[in-house]
Amino acid sequence: MTDKTPPATAHAVPRFQPAAFTPTAEQVAIQTNRARHVIAMANAGAAKTTTLALRIAESITRRVAPEHIIVLSFSAEAARVLQQRLVEVGLDPGLARRVRCTTFDDFARDTLRALEGGDTPFLASFEALAPHVRAAVAELHRLNALRQAPRELWLPEHNAQIADFLQIARRLKTQLVRPALEEDETVAMRADALDIAEGVFALYRQLEKERAGDGEACRWRTVFDATYDLACLLTGSDPPPTLPKYRMVIVDELQDMNPASYACLEHLLAQGSAFFTGAGDFDQVIHRWAGAGTNFIRSRFGAGWHSVRRLPLTMTFRHGAAMALATAALKAKEVVSGRDHAARIEVEAYADAGDAARRTVARVLDWQRRSRRLDRCAIILRSPDQSIAIENALLEAGIGVRVEGLESYFLRPEILMLRGVIAFALEDYESIPGAERRLQVLQALELWQELAWATSRIEDLKTAAAQPELFDAFLQGRLLQPQTLADRAAAGLSDDEETQAAHRLLALLARLRREGRHDEADVLLSRQRAAAQAVAETPAQQSARVRLAGALEILRAAPADETADVALERAVAALELERVAQRIFIDPASAAAVSRSIAGFIDAARRSGRPLREFAQWLRQAEERVAELRRRKTVLLCTVEAAKGQEFDAVILPLLEEGAFPLAGCDRSEESNRFYVAATRMRDELTLLVPAEPARLSPFVSAMKIGDAIARARHPPAAPDAARGRG
Numbered sequence: 001m002t003d004k005t006p007p008a009t010a011h012a013v014p015r016f017q018p019a020a021f022t023p024t025a026e027q028v029a030i031q032t033n034r035a036r037h038v039i040a041m042a043n044a045g046a047a048k049t050t051t052l053a054l055r056i057a058e059s060i061t062r063r064v065a066p067e068h069i070i071v072l073s074f075s076a077e078a079a080r081v082l083q084q085r086l087v088e089v090g091l092d093p094g095l096a097r098r099v100r101c102t103t104f105d106d107f108a109r110d111t112l113r114a115l116e117g118g119d120t121p122f123l124a125s126f127e128a129l130a131p132h133v134r135a136a137v138a139e140l141h142r143l144n145a146l147r148q149a150p151r152e153l154w155l156p157e158h159n160a161q162i163a164d165f166l167q168i169a170r171r172l173k174t175q176l177v178r179p180a181l182e183e184d185e186t187v188a189m190r191a192d193a194l195d196i197a198e199g200v201f202a203l204y205r206q207l208e209k210e211r212a213g214d215g216e217a218c219r220w221r222t223v224f225d226a227t228y229d230l231a232c233l234l235t236g237s238d239p240p241p242t243l244p245k246y247r248m249v250i251v252d253e254l255q256d257m258n259p260a261s262y263a264c265l266e267h268l269l270a271q272g273s274a275f276f277t278g279a280g281d282f283d284q285v286i287h288r289w290a291g292a293g294t295n296f297i298r299s300r301f302g303a304g305w306h307s308v309r310r311l312p313l314t315m316t317f318r319h320g321a322a323m324a325l326a327t328a329a330l331k332a333k334e335v336v337s338g339r340d341h342a343a344r345i346e347v348e349a350y351a352d353a354g355d356a357a358r359r360t361v362a363r364v365l366d367w368q369r370r371s372r373r374l375d376r377c378a379i380i381l382r383s384p385d386q387s388i389a390i391e392n393a394l395l396e397a398g399i400g401v402r403v404e405g406l407e408s409y410f411l412r413p414e415i416l417m418l419r420g421v422i423a424f425a426l427e428d429y430e431s432i433p434g435a436e437r438r439l440q441v442l443q444a445l446e447l448w449q450e451l452a453w454a455t456s457r458i459e460d461l462k463t464a465a466a467q468p469e470l471f472d473a474f475l476q477g478r479l480l481q482p483q484t485l486a487d488r489a490a491a492g493l494s495d496d497e498e499t500q501a502a503h504r505l506l507a508l509l510a511r512l513r514r515e516g517r518h519d520e521a522d523v524l525l526s527r528q529r530a531a532a533q534a535v536a537e538t539p540a541q542q543s544a545r546v547r548l549a550g551a552l553e554i555l556r557a558a559p560a561d562e563t564a565d566v567a568l569e570r571a572v573a574a575l576e577l578e579r580v581a582q583r584i585f586i587d588p589a590s591a592a593a594v595s596r597s598i599a600g601f602i603d604a605a606r607r608s609g610r611p612l613r614e615f616a617q618w619l620r621q622a623e624e625r626v627a628e629l630r631r632r633k634t635v636l637l638c639t640v641e642a643a644k645g646q647e648f649d650a651v652i653l654p655l656l657e658e659g660a661f662p663l664a665g666c667d668r669s670e671e672s673n674r675f676y677v678a679a680t681r682m683r684d685e686l687t688l689l690v691p692a693e694p695a696r697l698s699p700f701v702s703a704m705k706i707g708d709a710i711a712r713a714r715h716p717p718a719a720p721d722a723a724r725g726r727g
């Protein structure tokens with residue numbers, strides 16, 4: 001990468017002035033720079049996103065059409081934040097809306113849609129992908145057995161192994177690893193070079209073959225496949241397909257760049273001879289699974305580009321000196337604050353997770369009382385399942401909550417399933433409010449009963465959800481009756497197809513009778529009857545059905561004055577949900593989260609102190625209340641990944657203990673980056689909830705040397721607030 005731009009071309013007088021602040025000279029240098037490629041790597045809160053917004057606003061003021069500018073990011077949240085920042089710096093909202101802010105993967109998907117002339121089915125979850133993996137494994141076994149000397153291949157069998165494989169496959173795609181072999185290359189040789197098992201690469205090839213279909217159009221895509229497919233097209237075809245032309249390409253969160261996204265970026269820049277500006281922070285790499293890493297940005301990014309300026313943004317404007325000193329200590333680097341503000345950083349001890357949740361909510365209430373800006377407060381979690389106790393406590397306190405990066409635990413399949421079981425046991429279908437929620441409950445029940453009906457027969461489910469009488473018929477006819485051969489055949493057909501098949505059968509019978517072929521007609525009819533009676537269920541479906549009947553029996557027999565938690569404990573044990581979860585969910589983390597969310601649900605029942613029927617009503621009211629509270633100001637409950645790129649006046653980080661944050665089994669340096677991202681979202685106040693027992697304290701909290709940072713911020717040395725790490 002060269003840095004040869006003559007200084008004379010570097011600056012110009014800015015034509016765009018932001019409304020609320022005066023940009024620093026460093027910001028102006030980026031805003032107005034004439035170099036074709038500008039890169040700013042800087043600390044959290046050092047105004048990277050704001051400065052990218054200034055550069056865009058400057059170009060628009062200089063008559064570049066907003067449609068000729070594209071902003072690419074790696075998460076939908078980051079793209080949304082930049083679009084919003086355009087308005088916040090003072091660009092006309094109408095103009096800001098016309099700038100295309102999107103993620104790399106969505107850009108790739110849109111581009112491919114235009115090139116291919118249609119949509120490709122998108123499989124979002126590992127659960128949706130797993131059948132394809134299993135089919136590819138079976139095919140590999142078959143092909144291997146046909147070989148003269150079958151190879152010994154490791155191929156995934158269990159869900160956890162499939163999850164591991166899918167993660168490796170995703171990483172290979174970010175590195176633009178193609179399945180095709182070079183001349184004289186073998187699968188074993190390539191696997192060796194990639195440092196993966198031979199079976200993994202063989203399966204990668206097989207699955208890609210299946211995905212490619214007959215070569216006409218790809219059969220399905222999952223997360224990142226669009227970026228990978230577009231990058232392969234751009235780098236592998238001559239001439240490469242034409243991309244839309246842009247005069248300016250902006251990339252935020254540059255540290256998340258990987259080779260596949262980079263291939264798309266390079267072609268996009270070449271297409272329109274576009275100007276490029278990118279910003280990022282090496283310490284915010286938290287997506288290593290996606291091939292992100294500082295090495296790529298440091299060594300390969302921009303290799304061969306001419307006219308490149310690397311420009312600094314040295315001051316963080318998000319928070320004051322104490323927080324700058326604390327992050328400097330955490331990351332052993334220099335952080336300078338440009339904001340004259342006495343941040344409030346507080347550490348509070350908790351006894352256990354329940355206590356941490358109550359203290360979190362007490363902090364939220366305190367913030368609401370003092371600021372009246374509930375919507376400017378965020379509770380940032382290391383992992384989604386930590387939300388359960390906090391959601392319960394927020395509900396009890398009557399605080400509205402919105403979630404990002406996680407699903408409210410009330411809407412997770414295992415809880416929806418339990419709510420369905422309660423409704424069926426009590427014959428109180430109104431306890432689940434609204435047809436939409438009842439549909440989710442029925443779908444969850446189908447999932448847990450391991451019935452594959454829901455996708456093709458969604459209309460039937462919708463009808464059952466809309467009418468309480470049919471809701472009951474669904475239980476009796478669908479969940480408690482064994483599946484028959486006829487059911488299984490119908491599961492593969494849509495409503496229309498089933499009606500057509502019935503019409504065809506009737507027509508055939510009529511014709512046979514007309515032609516006097518009564519014997520044939522009778523055989524056909526008796527075959528139909530046999531199919532309608534013959535049980536055709538897997539052992540798993542059979543035992544799920546028996547367990548469901550048992551759980552319903554338990555709940556119906558519960559004494560009227562027994563509290564709901566006691567009855568639910570017995571029903572949950574009968575349903576064996578944890579064991580079933582390990583079979584249904586591909587990622588072991590999802591399976592493990594099931595028992596935690598069920599425990600949270602039972603805890604909510606215990607705390608309500610109500611018998612089952614009243615608890616069901618309470619749940620309904622709680623749900624309505626949550627919806628009502630959400631219409632008012634709400635606190636944000638989110639994951640670190642979702643918080644990235646955003647900022648809040650008050651940030652609360654609960655459960656800062658060894659095993660929870662850093663999360664057990666995760667890479668320590670990436671965990672440190674996650675913690676840094678989470679803590680630096682704060683503008684005015686940061687609350688760190690830590691275990692009372694010092695031995696369990698998260699090492700990241702001690703690394704911040706908070707006491708020292710606060711003292712030094714209060715009595716700064718004569719020089720500016722420059723903080724060098726571990727000071």
Ligand SMILES: Nc1ncnc2c1ncn2[C@@H]1O[C@H](COP(=O)(O)OP(=O)(O)OP(=O)(O)O)[C@@H](O)[C@H]1O
Pocket residue numbers: 021022023024027043044045046047048049050051281316317318644645646647680
């Ligand atoms: N010149 C300035 N004077 C005062 N405040 C500023 C200035 N420039 C930016 N800010 C404010 O600083 C805060 C942080 O800016 P921004 O979000 O752009 O940082 P960032 O580097 O993108 O952060 P991160 O990487 O941590 O997401 C914002 O509230 C922004 O409005």
